[in-house]
Amino acid sequence: MSLLPSAESIVENAVRGNRGLDVNQIHARTYELLIAYRSKYYESRLDEFLDGMAVSADCRRAVRNALLKPVNVSGTEYSNFMEELTRRISQSMQPVSGRIAEACAELELKRAGLRVRIHYTLRERRTDITILHSSERRGVQKHRIEVKNMKLRERAARGLAFDGDSLFGFFDSPSEFTEGNLQVMRDACRVTGGYVYVPPKTLAAITRKNLDPSAYRIRENTRFGSDMAEFAKSGSIPPT
Numbered sequence: 681m682s683l684l685p686s687a688e689s690i691v692e693n694a695v696r697g698n699r700g701l702d703v704n705q706i707h708a709r710t711y712e713l714l715i716a717y718r719s720k721y722y723e724s725r726l727d728e729f730l731d732g733m734a735v736s737a738d739c740r741r742a743v744r745n746a747l748l749k750p751v752n753v754s755g756t757e758y759s760n761f762m763e764e765l766t767r768r769i770s771q772s773m774q775p776v777s778g779r780i781a782e783a784c785a786e787l788e789l790k791r792a793g794l795r796v797r798i799h800y801t802l803r804e805r806r807t808d809i810t811i812l813h814s815s816e817r818r819g820v821q822k823h824r825i826e827v828k829n830m831k832l833r834e835r836a837a838r839g840l841a842f843d844g845d846s847l848f849g850f851f852d853s854p855s856e857f858t859e860g861n862l863q864v865m866r867d868a869c870r871v872t873g874g875y876v877y878v879p880p881k882t883l884a885a886i887t888r889k890n891l892d893p894s895a896y897r898i899r900e901n902t903r904f905g906s907d908m909a910e911f912a913k914s915g916s917i918p919p920t
Contacts, residue, residue, distance in 0.1 A: 683772040684717050687779035691787060702902050703788050704879045707850050710780050718769050725765055781829040782808055785848050785904065792905035799912040806843050811908045813915040821915045823874065823908070832856040840865055846874030846917075848904055854885030862886075862896040869897040873917060877901035 685693075694709035695701070701709065733739075733746065747761045758764035786802070786809065794800055794811075804810045809825040826844025830852045840847055847865065851857070857878075865876050875897045878886075883900055886893050893899070899907070907917045 683721055683769055684714070684776050687776050687783045690714065690717075690776070690780060691783040695787070703784050703904070704850065704901065706787065707780070707784050710784070714773060714777065714780075718773065721769055722765055729761060778829050781850060782827045784850075785809060785825065785827050788901075788905035789908055792909035794905075794909055794912055800908070808844070811911050813912050815915060818915065823872075823911050823917070825908075832861065840868040840876075844874070845869070845872035846877065848877040848901055850901070851878050851882050854882050857882065857886050857898075859889075859891065862891065862898070866896040875899045875907070875917065877904045877907075 684690075690710050690713050691706065693713055694706050698706075698709065729746070730743070733742065736742070749760060751758050751761050751764055753764050753768075756764075758767070782802075786796075786800075789800055789809070789811075796802065799812055801810045801812065802808070807824040808827040811823040811825065813821040813823075815821070823846065824844040826840060826847050828847065828849035828851065830850055832849070832851050832853070846869065869875055877899050878901055880900050880902065883893055883898060886896075886898060911917050
């Protein structure tokens with residue numbers, strides 16, 4: 681049984697009652713929800729643990745000793761109760777967190793009027809999202825989207841040409857966007873006709889380095905949906 685809801689349901693909860701939020705605000709809201717789900721998990725597990733204890737006025741010492749006692753859960757040994765809690769919830773959060781980024785990207789496509797299996801596909805070979813354009817003259821054209829969550833990582837920059845034609849993410853470390861990484865991504869995107877979509881704050885941080893985002897094919901991720909809708913319609917992403 682999963683310790684957390686699916687990425688899709690978390691994004692749905694983030695949007696519910698907040699239809700005016702942009703994609704970055706939605707992503708931030710999903711993180712708040714993840715933290716809330718984690719807190720509820722801790723509370724419920726601790727309540728279950730304390731239900732089996734005879735709590736007295738001296739409960740603080742009893743609880744402390746109990747929490748530090750080694751435990752065995754489903755055949756796995758943990759040094760203490762809290763280690764079991766944190767390790768299992770962390771293992772659940774990592775894949776869900778990555779999937780949330782993909783779900784947010786897909787939400788932008790849906791907001792732009794695109795439909796799955798008609799205008800785009802998910803997880804085709806090594807690609808997270810593939811945008812489709814069909815024409816009688818050229819047949820089906822594809823534009824591959826590599827989705828990242830919070831960190832760029834150098835291998836993402838250098839692997840862009842292999843895994844995607846454009847890169848979309850919620851990168852929160854502008855320092856990763858060195859001039860060297862920007863040049864590598866620019867060169868790859870020039871070949872594919874793609875762009876790198878980043879949060880407005882990251883775009884502003886790049887600009888403050890006296891670097892021109894447009895020269896490196898960097899765009900705000902809030903225009904991702906409209907750009908991909910244009911590709912689905914015409915077979916190319918607008919240059920401006």
